[in-house]
Amino acid sequence: IYRKETEEGKKQALKNMVSKEYKRDSSLREKFQLLRSITNSHAESETSIIEDASKYIKKLKHKVEKINNETTSEQYFCDPTDPMVTVETLEKGFMIKVMSSKNEPGMLVCVLEVFEDLGLEVVEARVSCKDSFSLHAIGISNNDDCESMDGEVVKQAVAVAVSTWSDSQDPKG
Numbered sequence: 712i713y714r715k716e717t718e719e720g721k722k723q724a725l726k727n728m729v730s731k732e733y734k735r736d737s738s739l740r741e742k743f744q745l746l747r748s749i750t751n752s753h754a755e756s757e758t759s760i761i762e763d764a765s766k767y768i769k770k771l772k773h774k775v776e777k778i779n780n781e782t783t784s785e786q787y788f789c790d791p792t793d794p795m796v797t798v799e800t801l802e803k804g805f806m807i808k809v810m811s812s813k814n815e816p817g818m819l820v821c822v823l824e825v826f827e828d829l830g831l832e833v834v835e836a837r838v839s840c841k842d843s844f845s846l847h848a849i850g851i852s853n854n855d856d857c858e859s860m861d862g863e864v865v866k867q868a869v870a871v872a873v874s875t876w877s878d879s880q881d882p883k884g
Contacts (some may be wrong), residue, residue, distance in 0.1 A: 753846040794844070794873045805831070806866050809873060811844040818844050821876040825869050826850050829860070868883035 746752070752763035794811035809822055819838060828834060831850030839845040852860055863867050 716770065741866040785845060794870070796866055796870040798862045800850065804834070804849055805837070805860075805862055807846070807848045807850055807865065807869060809846040809869060811873070814840050814842065814844040815876065818873065818876055819846065822846060822848075822869060822871055825872040829865060829868055831865070 713874040743757055746764050747754065747760050750760075750764045751768075752760050754760045754763050792807060796810075797808045799806040799808075807826075811818070823833070826848070829850075830853045832853050833848050833850050836848040837848065838847075846884060850865075
């Protein structure tokens with residue numbers, strides 16, 4: 712009887728071990744599939760999926776460094792007496808960048824009001840208002856006539872508003 716119970720116990724322990732191993736393998740397979748889909752990998756082997764993920768991470772790190780370098784260099788080369796405004800025409804809208812070495816309260820609201828006046832809807836934006844002012848925004852036309860809107864018009868409207876705002880906030884002015 713004792714021997715039979717011991718063998719039953721061993722069989723149950725083996726089943727439990729196999730079940731845990733199966734669950735662990737299943738969980739790992741799911742995680743590899745998730746990693747594969749996130750990194751747009753077409754690899755089949757786990758090693759290749761990890762290699763593709765490593766390349767993907769390196770690309771992302773490079774993009775982040777590039778963005779950080781752009782933002783840093785734009786902040787350092789910005790003329791402190793005159794906020795810098797650049798506008799790039801995109802397929803369906805504009806990439807608008809506003810840089811100023813000083814950050815006056817309300818400048819962001821001022822810029823957003825200009826967007827509204829121009830009929831631009833902000834679809835993506837990155838803003839820093841800590842020590843200096845930096846805005847990178849993508850604006851698209853609300854009224855579908857973006858082709859008729861000129862990037863230079865957008866630039867001038869934003870530049871005038873920011874300069875006017877800066878001058879009105881200057882205690883010397």
